[in-house]
Amino acid sequence: MKYGCHRVIKPKGVxxxxxxxxxxxxKAYDDEILIQVETLNIDSASFKQIKDEVGEKxxxxxxxxxxEERGKxxxxxxxxxxxxxxxxxxxxxxxxxxxxxxxxxxxxxxxSLTLTPLKLYRIKKIKGEQIDVDAYAILFExxxxxxxPEDIDAKVALAALDVAGAAxxxxxxxxxxxxxxxxxxxxxxxxxTYEARKRTKNGKVIVMTRSKKSAGRIKSLGYADYxxxxxxxxPLEVLDKIEKVTKGELCDVVINAVxxxxxxxxxxxSAKDGGKICFFSMATSFQKAALGAEGIGKDVYMLxxxxxxxxxxxxxxxxxxxxxxxxxxxxxxxxx
Ligand SMILES: NC(=O)c1ccc[n+]([C@@H]2O[C@H](COP(=O)([O-])OP(=O)(O)OC[C@H]3O[C@@H](n4cnc5c(N)ncnc54)[C@H](OP(=O)(O)O)[C@@H]3O)[C@@H](O)[C@H]2O)c1
Numbered sequence: 554m555k556y557g558c559h560r561v562i563k564p565k566g567v568x569x570x571x572x573x574x575x576x577x578x579x580k581a582y583d584d585e586i587l588i589q590v591e592t593l594n595i596d597s598a599s600f601k602q603i604k605d606e607v608g609e610k611x612x613x614x615x616x617x618x619x620x621e622e623r624g625k626x627x628x629x630x631x632x633x634x635x636x637x638x639x640x641x642x643x644x645x646x647x648x649x650x651x652x653x654x655x656x657x658x659x660x661x662x663x664x665s666l667t668l669t670p671l672k673l674y675r676i677k678k679i680k681g682e683q684i685d686v687d688a689y690a691i692l693f694e695x696x697x698x699x700x701x702p703e704d705i706d707a708k709v710a711l712a713a714l715d716v717a718g719a720a721x722x723x724x725x726x727x728x729x730x731x732x733x734x735x736x737x738x739x740x741x742x743x744x745x746t747y748e749a750r751k752r753t754k755n756g757k758v759i760v761m762t763r764s765k766k767s768a769g770r771i772k773s774l775g776y777a778d779y780x781x782x783x784x785x786x787x788p789l790e791v792l793d794k795i796e797k798v799t800k801g802e803l804c805d806v807v808i809n810a811v812x813x814x815x816x817x818x819x820x821x822x823s824a825k826d827g828g829k830i831c832f833f834s835m836a837t838s839f840q841k842a843a844l845g846a847e848g849i850g851k852d853v854y855m856l857x858x859x860x861x862x863x864x865x866x867x868x869x870x871x872x873x874x875x876x877x878x879x880x881x882x883x884x885x886x887x888x889x
Contacts, residue, residue, distance in 0.1 A: 557693035570668035577624035577670040579689035581643040590639040590688040597812035598835035599628035620673040626666040633835040634666030663697040699866040712887035716741035717869040718860040720748040727752035737811035738762035738771040750776040788818035817841040833858030
């Protein structure tokens, strides 16, 4: 079945993403692809939650437990997954000739680990959110993937492709002259900052992040007009700084790219009436955003950051190809 519903163990009748448990038998059915997994990229909000829950030393054990229990890397608290890179081992008969890849190709999956059957044998190494493993995964006919580019280090591509939906969203939302605020200066925050600069041209790009390290890094890229440090869980602190930077005008577009919970209000207070807020963060709560905006009488457009848009993988990899400073930072942080 195209969407992989035949792999759902429980509850019956739902799609794999919504399922509690998937059949992770590492054998491709006729309409599936079997991947020998090299590295998992755990979603940042999920990784942070696991680290906060069990500490650095408990991460491997917790990930093994989740995958054993659910047949997929679907964090039960954040409900998010991540993606992976690996090599095609088998292509089901009915897909032969239908997909643009062959056995042996190295690919990155562009669908979430929350819907990808995963048989995890061993965790070999943890470097940030990137986890080298012995594992097999299954892709369905509907599961999108990208062949790993030859000109970009695989781990760098993995980091960028994990957040491939982010920069294209900025491309769609930001117009020339807009004042744009990016909350968070990690993988997605850096890519969004580049894209915001490109789209707003002479408008303002403001980035807010937490640590000195990430603030220094984003400043050094040279794409933001203002970078300031604040805690995104403290909306009053953020509002105070945004009012100063924008002389009370606030922002046309706000992109939330942090990996922590309780940052909805900082995004909402920073937007103008009629402004647009995109919640790319997986730690976003619909209720907190909807009721929070209502509670302060803020008439804003709020969007869920869709992880997919047409051509998003190439769009994002092209940003790294275009921007030498960004490529350098990505190589340093995520490369081999
Ligand atoms: N919508 C989708 O399809 C999709 C896909 C992938 C990822 N995501 C989500 O997108 C978000 C960002 O992912 P990422 O991979 O770019 O994350 P990342 O590289 O880990 O970066 C997270 C950033 O958030 C900042 N931050 C964390 N807590 C903060 C706080 N309290 N105040 C201010 N800044 C704070 C961090 O600052 P420091 O480094 O200084 O601590 C860092 O700059 C995550 O929530 C992730 O789950 C969504």
